Structure formats: structure tokens, C-alpha cells
Amino acid sequence: AQSVSQHNHHVILSEAASLELGCNYSYGGTVNLFWYVQYPGQHLQLLLKYFSGDPLVKGIKGFEAEFIKSKFSFNLRKPSVQWSDTAEYFCAVNPLMDSSYKLIFGSGTRLLVRP
Amino acid sequence: EAQVTQNPRYLITVTGKKLTVTCSQNMNHEYMSWYRQDPGLGLRQIYYSMNVEVTDKGDVPEGYKVSRKEKRNFPLILESPSPNQTSLYFCASSLYGEQYFGPGTRLTVT
Numbered sequence: 001a002q003s004v005s006q007h008n009h010h011v012i013l014s015e016a017a018s019l020e021l022g023c024n025y026s027y028g029g030t031v032n033l034f035w036y037v038q039y040p041g042q043h044l045q046l047l048l049k050y051f052s053g054d055p056l057v058k059g060i061k062g063f064e065a066e067f068i069k070s071k072f073s074f075n076l077r078k079p080s081v082q083w084s085d086t087a088e089y090f091c092a093v094n095p096l097m098d099s100s101y102k103l104i105f106g107s108g109t110r111l112l113v114r115p
Numbered sequence: 116e117a118q119v120t121q122n123p124r125y126l127i128t129v130t131g132k133k134l135t136v137t138c139s140q141n142m143n144h145e146y147m148s149w150y151r152q153d154p155g156l157g158l159r160q161i162y163y164s165m166n167v168e169v170t171d172k173g174d175v176p177e178g179y180k181v182s183r184k185e186k187r188n189f190p191l192i193l194e195s196p197s198p199n200q201t202s203l204y205f206c207a208s209s210l211y212g213e214q215y216f217g218p219g220t221r222l223t224v225t
Binding site: 032034042044049092108 | 160209
């Protein structure tokens with residue numbers, strides 16, 4: 001069965017530190033890839049997405065992610081985090097095996113940024 | 116404003132009392148789905164719908180029903196809720212794979 005692994009469940013950083021959150025998936029076919037963010041008490045919002053083309057994608061709020069097909073990875077990065085980035089981050093994969101838009105989510109990474 | 120709405124946002128109920136959580140989108144999306152979010156498990160798909168009158172099970176469909184009589188609405192029905200259905204529920208609609216999420220419904224079953 002397809003699955004998505006997020007290796008870090010909790011991350012604590014100081015403001016201005018760099019961030020990298022890991023995401024690996026298990027599916028050998030073509031995929032669409034997403035990172036969503038959930039701020040405390042809010043719904044999920046799309047940070048960035050990869051469908052095809054340049055494997056380095058840029059999203060909102062200074063986030064970027066790199067798709068490495070050979071490693072089945074889609075890691076999220078930000079050069080300098082802010083206190084307002086405190087949130088839970090979810091990696092999600094849409095395996096393009098049928099016409100379904102089903103998303104398979106990782107278990108999430110809680111990020112706490114200390115001022 | 117393009118959005119997905121859910122009602123109610125919070126619900127406390129007792130075991131066995133049927134309930135419905137409504138979901139509506141104004142973006143004319145064909146695809147809609149329901150997820151539940153539990154700590155440490157991320158979001159898991161309950162049911163999805165590719166279009167009107169077309170629904171299918173997701174990964175955790177037991178204890179839930181859905182219907183899709185109109186394109187904009189996709190209600191989630193719990194015929195006989197149980198405590199293990201206590202969770203945070205999200206409805207989503209999708210265009211070309213990018214999913215737009217509703218604000219969530221926090222359900223507690225006692």
C-alpha cells in the first residue's frame with residue numbers, strides 16, 4: 001500500500017534558523033506532491049505543490065521543496081523561519097494511478113519556532 | 116469568495132445518535148472528499164466522490180455514509196456514532212488534484 005513518511009514529528013527551532021522537513025513516499029508511479037500547513041486552530045492551507053517540470057518548487061511565505069524522484073522524496077525547506085511559522089506541516093501524495101484525486105498524508109510535523 | 120464550508124464546527128453527541136455533518140463548496144469542483152484527522156496519524160480519507168451520484172470508499176469508511184445528490188454538497192452521515200469516531204473531520208474539494216479544505220468539524224462522541 002502507498003504510504004507517506006515524515007521523519008520528524010516535532011521540531012523546535014529558534015527564529016532565523018533554517019528549516020528542512022523530510023518527506024518520503026512509497027509509490028513507484030507518477031505522483032503529484034503537496035505540502036500543507038495547519039496553523040493552530042485552523043484548516044489546512046496549501047504551501048506548495050509539484051505536478052511536473054522543475055523539481056525545485058517555490059511556495060508561499062518563502063517555503064520551497066525539492067522533488068528527488070530517485071529518492072522518492074519531497075523535502076520542505078525554508079532558509080530562515082519566523083515565529084509565525086509555528087504550525088503543523090503535512091506532506092501529501094496523489095498517486096496518479098487512476099482518475100482519483102486521492103491524497104495520502106504523512107503523519108505531520110509539528111514545528112515550534114521560539115522567538 | 117471561493118470556499119468550502121462545513122457545519123457544525125463543533126459537535127458533542129452520545130453513542131448511537133445519528134448525525135450529519137454538512138459540506139458545501141462554491142467552486143463547481145467535481146471531486147469532493149472527507150478526511151478525519153487524529154493525532155499522530157495525519158489525515159485519512161473516509162469517502163470521496165468523483166461527481167454527482169458517484170461515491171467510493173476511502174481508507175477508513177467503516178461507520179460512515181455519504182451522498183452526492185448535488186455537485187456542491189457532500190454530507191457525511193454517522194448512522195450510529197461510537198466513541199472511536201471522536202475526531203476532527205475535514206471536507207475537501209478538488210480541481211486537478213489540488214484540494215481545498217473546509218474549516219473542520221470537531222466531533223466528540225461520549
